[in-house]
Structures are given as C-alpha cells and as structure tokens.
Amino acid sequence: MMILRDVLTLLLVGGGLFFMLLAALGLLRMPDLFTRMHAATKSATLGISGIALAALVYFGDFAVTTRVGLIILFFFFTAPVGAHALARAAYTCEIELCPATRRFDLAQARILCPTRGGLPSQALHEKAIALARESMGELTFLYVISRQLVEAAGGQMEANRVRAELETLGRGIVAAAQTQAATQGVVAHGQVRVGDPRDEIIHLAQEMKASLVVMGYPEINQVAEQHVAEDNLWALAKELQDKTDAQVVITR
Amino acid sequence: MTLSHILLEGAMVVLVGGVMMSVVRLLRGPSIADRAVALDQIAVQVVGIVILYSIRVDDPVYLDAALVVGLIGFLTTLAFARYIERGAKV
Numbered sequence: 001m002m003i004l005r006d007v008l009t010l011l012l013v014g015g016g017l018f019f020m021l022l023a024a025l026g027l028l029r030m031p032d033l034f035t036r037m038h039a040a041t042k043s044a045t046l047g048i049s050g051i052a053l054a055a056l057v058y059f060g061d062f063a064v065t066t067r068v069g070l071i072i073l074f075f076f077f078t079a080p081v082g083a084h085a086l087a088r089a090a091y092t093c094e095i096e097l098c099p100a101t102r103r104f105d106l107a108q109a110r111i112l113c114p115t116r117g118g119l120p121s122q123a124l125h126e127k128a129i130a131l132a133r134e135s136m137g138e139l140t141f142l143y144v145i146s147r148q149l150v151e152a153a154g155g156q157m158e159a160n161r162v163r164a165e166l167e168t169l170g171r172g173i174v175a176a177a178q179t180q181a182a183t184q185g186v187v188a189h190g191q192v193r194v195g196d197p198r199d200e201i202i203h204l205a206q207e208m209k210a211s212l213v214v215m216g217y218p219e220i221n222q223v224a225e226q227h228v229a230e231d232n233l234w235a236l237a238k239e240l241q242d243k244t245d246a247q248v249v250i251t252r
Numbered sequence: 253m254t255l256s257h258i259l260l261e262g263a264m265v266v267l268v269g270g271v272m273m274s275v276v277r278l279l280r281g282p283s284i285a286d287r288a289v290a291l292d293q294i295a296v297q298v299v300g301i302v303i304l305y306s307i308r309v310d311d312p313v314y315l316d317a318a319l320v321v322g323l324i325g326f327l328t329t330l331a332f333a334r335y336i337e338r339g340a341k342v
Contacts, residue, residue: 006256009256009307010256010259010260013259013260013263013304013307014263016300017263017266017267017300020266020267020270020296020297020300021266021269021270023270023293023296024269024270024271024273024274024293024297025273027273027274027277027289027290027293028273028274028276028277033283033285033286033289036277036286036289037289040289040292040293041292044293044296044297047296047300048296048299048300048303048322051300051303051304052303054303054307055303055306055307055312055315058307059307059312061312063312064312064315067312067315067316067319068315070319071299071303071315071318071319071322074319074322074323075296075322078322078326081326081330082292082326082329082330082333083329085329085330085333085334086285086288086289086292086329086332086333086336088333088337089285089332089333089334089336089337090283090285090336092337093283093285093336093337095283095285
C-alpha cells in the first residue's frame with residue numbers, strides 16, 4: 001500500500017516536473033515575448049497541478065486535500081489573469097514581434113488607405129505599408145477630392161479649375177505614397193476620386209472587398225475642431241464595419 | 253534515506269534548473285515585460301519546490317507557504333503589468 005502510494009506520488013511529480021521544465025525551457029528559448037508567455041503560463045499551470053496532486057496522493061487527508069484544491073484552483077484562475085494583464089500591457093507598448101510573425105496569414109489582406117497627404121500622413125503610410133508587407137497583401141491608396149470644396153468655388157469655370165488643381169495634387173500624393181511603398185518592396189495601387197470623402201471611402205472599400213482600412217488619426221490644432229474630427233472618424237469607422245467586411249485600423 | 257526520498261530531491265534539483273533558466277531570461281530581458289514573465293515563472297517554480305519539500309519532509313504545513321508564494325507571484329505580475337501599461341519605457 002505504501003509502495004503504491006509512493007509510486008503514484010513519484011509518477012505525478014514526474015509528470016508535473018516535465019511540464020515545469022517545459023515552461024522554463026520555453027521561456028528561455030522562444031523568440032519573442034508573446035511566444036514566451038504562451039510557453040510559460042500554460043504548461044506551468046499544468047506542472048503545478050501535477051506536483052500538487054502528488055502532495056494530495058502522498059498525504060491523503062482532508063486538510064491537505066482542501067489546501068491542494070485551493071492551490072490548483074488558485075493557479076487555474078491567476079495564471080491566465082496575470083498573463084492577460086501582462087500581454088495587454090506589453091501590447092500597448094508595441095513590443096517587437098519575432099520577424100517570422102505573419103498577421104492575417106489565412107488570407108491575403110486587401111488594404112485600403114485613405115490619405116490626405118502631407119507630413120502627418122507619413123506615419124499612416126508607413127503603417128499601411130508595414131501591414132501590407134506582413135500580410136503579403138495588396139495595398140490601395142485613396143485620395144478623395146471633396147465635392148463640397150469644388151462646388152464652393154464660384155462659377156463653373158472656377159469649379160473646374162479647382163477640381164483640376166486638386167486632382168493634380170491628389171495624384172501627386174498618391175504617387176508619392178506608391179513610391180514609398182515600392183522602396184519597401186510593396187506594390188501599391190492608387191486612386192483619386194471626386195465626391196464626399198466618407199461615401200467614397202465606403203464605396204471603394206466595398207468595391208475592392210477590403211479586409212482592412214487603415215486611417216490616420218486627425219491632427220488638428222484647434223481644440224474645438226479636434227472633437228468634431230474625432231467624432232467623424234469614429235462614426236466613419238463604425239459605418240465601415242457595418243457596411244463592409246473590413247476591419248478598421250486607426251493609427252497616429 | 254529511501255529511494256523515493258532521493259528521487260524527490262532529484263526532482264527539486266530539476267526545478268532549481270528551471271529557476272536557473274528563468275534567471276537567464278530575467279537577466280537577458282530584453283524588455284521589462286520579459287523580465288516580469290521570468291519573475292512570475294520563478295515564483296511558480298519556487299511553489300513547485302516548496303510542495304516537493306513538504307512531501308520530502310512529510311509535513312503538510314509547507315503547503316500554506318506554497319500558496320502564499322503563489323499569491324505573491326501573482327500580485328507581482330499584476331503590479332508589473334500596471335507599471336508597464338502606465339507608460340514605462342520598455
């Protein structure tokens with residue numbers, strides 16, 4: 001009877017030990033933070049459970065059983081909570097991922113990036129290009145000429161001139177973005193359209209069946225306008241998610 | 253000194269090896285989050301060692317100590333997560 005108990009104890013200890021060692025090895029050898037956490041937290045819970053069960057078998061009385069139950073329950077609750085909190089914190093700090101990481105690896109993403117050009121949009125272009133490279137997807141830059149702006153010009157002649165002017169500007173911005181993409185080995189398309197920016201973004205997202213729309217966070221100096229611009233952006237993001245299958249990424 | 257005693261002590265040595273691996277990660281980093289994970293892992297390994305010790309000396313009192321070490325490890329992880337999220341430079 002004693003031998004049976006000891007053998008069972010040692011077997012459970014051996015099982016627990018295997019997983020504990022696996023966790024430590026994973027922590028040491030995995031290439032980036034998230035894979036390390038994945039290796040460490042899950043198998044450590046199992047390892048502790050094995051060793052605690054060994055104690056349960058060895059002592060075999062009620063007081064120990066409750067304590068062992070408590071330890072196991074405790075680890076099953078706290079390990080995921082702690083790992084989640086830590087992973088979330090690390091994610092917000094943009095921890096560097098392992099270079100082999102591929103996002104959206106089940107499908108090639110079709111990425112739409114509406115842009116207004118200029119210095120603030122550089123970071124937006126960079127983000128869109130990085131996402132396209134990671135997912136080996138296709139990228140389209142869009143510049144929308146606001147119809148409102150064109151029609152605000154007095155007279156048909158003026159309107160045509162403003163429109164032609166803006167069209168040249170838009171082509172320039174899109175071409176610059178495409179060149180930027182090309183230097184990083186991403187082939188990007190470009191589109192210039194006339195209309196209400198909101199509608200045109202949604203239309204194009206529907207046409208190209210975009211899986212991702214990358215938009216820039218509005219950087220406006222006036223505080224009063226900042227709120228309006230932000231509200232518009234969130235409303236557009238929501239509409240995009242309702243009307244298309246696209247995920248929306250908003251970047252600063 | 254029976255066979256099972258020797259095996260239990262061997263198991264504790266193996267867990268100390270696990271602690272050593274975690275310490276390497278703790279020293280290497282490269283980010284604070286990596287070190288926090290390593291600390292958490294060390295706490296877990298120590299819990300394992302304490303439980304094994306309680307079996308080895310045949311005294312269930314040490315199981316309480318294991319629970320406390322586990323609790324401290326968990327709270328440390330949460331505190332680290334808070335600290336990192338509140339804008340520490342990683």
